[in-house]
């Protein structure tokens with residue numbers, strides 16, 4: 001992995017994006033993490049934050065990677081909110097197929113929300 005001590009599984013889509021083998025619209029990057037736009041956004045600006053290491057779910061993450069993601073999340077959410085003019089932000093992690101996970105490289109969904117969504121849990 002460029003900059004990261006963790007191995008990447010080349011058969012995984014997000015690992016290949018991290019390795020630069022597949023294109024993505026990058027939003028932010030550090031040695032340990034990458035944020036890029038979701039290809040099928042739930043709302044404009046829908047961003048995915050991934051660690052630079054092949055870990056399937058949140059429960060598999062080593063402490064330093066989860067701490068890094070936790071540290072950058074507020075900043076990234078602020079940037080997404082300001083850039084999109086969103087009124088609110090959903091942060092969602094699907095862990096496991098039963099929870100709706102499709103790509104088994106852990107990712108935080110950062111989803112801009114708007115008052116006119118009329119969204120209710």
Ligand code: 5GP
Nearest residue numbers: 013024036037038039040094100101102103
């Ligand atoms: P999950 O259901 O695993 O939490 O979410 C996977 C997300 O990855 C979906 O929101 C989907 O739109 C997104 N996605 C799938 N394939 C690609 C891709 O090739 N590039 C990007 N940027 N996002 C993708």
